Amino acid sequence: xxxxxxxxxxxxxxxxxxxxxxxxxxxxxxxxxxxxxxxxxxxxxxxxxxxxxxxxxxxxxxxxxxxxxxxxxxxxxxxxxxxxxxxxxxxxxxxxxxxxxxxxxxxxxxxxxxxxxxxxxxxxxxxxxxxxxxxxxxxxxxxxxxxxxxxxxxxxxxxxxxxxxxxxxxxxxxxxxxxxxxxxxxxxxxxxxxxxxxx
Numbered sequence: 001x002x003x004x005x006x007x008x009x010x011x012x013x014x015x016x017x018x019x020x021x022x023x024x025x026x027x028x029x030x031x032x033x034x035x036x037x038x039x040x041x042x043x044x045x046x047x048x049x050x051x052x053x054x055x056x057x058x059x060x061x062x063x064x065x066x067x068x069x070x071x072x073x074x075x076x077x078x079x080x081x082x083x084x085x086x087x088x089x090x091x092x093x094x095x096x097x098x099x100x101x102x103x104x105x106x107x108x109x110x111x112x113x114x115x116x117x118x119x120x121x122x123x124x125x126x127x128x129x130x131x132x133x134x135x136x137x138x139x140x141x142x143x144x145x146x147x148x149x150x151x152x153x154x155x156x157x158x159x160x161x162x163x164x165x166x167x168x169x170x171x172x173x174x175x176x177x178x179x180x181x182x183x184x185x186x187x188x189x190x191x192x193x194x195x196x197x198x199x
Contacts, residue, residue, distance in 0.1 A: 006061055006070060007116050012109060014116060017053045017071040017078065024078040025049040028101035037135040037162075038099065062125040064088045072100070072113045079104035082117045092128035094121050098144070105140070115148055122176045131173040135162070145172040149180060 004016040017025065028034055029044035040048075052069065059068045065088025072080040080100035087093045096117060100110045121127040132150065134141040146152070150172035158166035 003071070007120060009112050009116050011074055011107075012112055012116070013073040014082070014113060015071050015073060017056060017069060017081070019050065019053060021071055021078045022046055022049040022053060024101075025053070025081070028080065028099065031102055033102060034099055037138045037141070041163075062086045062094070062121060062127070064091045070117065072109060074104070074109060079109060080113070082113050084117060084121070086121075086125070086127070092126060094125075094127050094130045096121075096130060096132050098141075110144055111147055114144065118148070118174070118179065122179050127176065129173055129175050131171060133169050133171045135160075136168040136170050142170065145170075148174075149178070150174045151178075 003018050005013055006016070007014045023046065026044050026046045026049040029038075029040055029049070030042050032042050035042045035044070056069055059066050061068060061070070062084065064086045067083055067085045069081045069083050071078050072082065080098065083097035083099075085095045087095075096114065098110055098114055118130055121130055130150075131153075132145055134145065136142070136155065151174060152170055153173050154171040156169045156171065158168060160167050160169050
């Protein structure tokens, strides 16, 4: 089966994950540094990776009320994912999240991937507002959200019970009218050799 490609950028292919991605997904989710501010525990089992991929199989991009994990691929390998959820009641609002393998960090991949997904939501799905939240200690995520132009709207003090402790969270958001480049890096019709693999 060929992975469904959602967009291609200068360095990345954003696509649906397939069974062949399970090992890579389990590997980067098993990294304690990547899992520290995420909902899962480590090690992350291969069976859980397979189950997540199966769960996402019939979820459409921007389908209201459900999360979709979008694979980030470069040079033929899965290096992370972008999570997207369009609100089930107010479909012009969406939430995004992201995870990138440690060895892929520092190259601008997360920035490129997140900008592309935000552009798709604004231009192709008429989304009005996109938000993201993160642990206030997660300096890399804070820097990324601010780098792409999202505005910090709130600081919730000890608002989330996370892995055995109350934690602070920042809430970031951006409106469609504030997005500086709605087509940033996006080619919604990638060439046939843009990186999708036969699985």
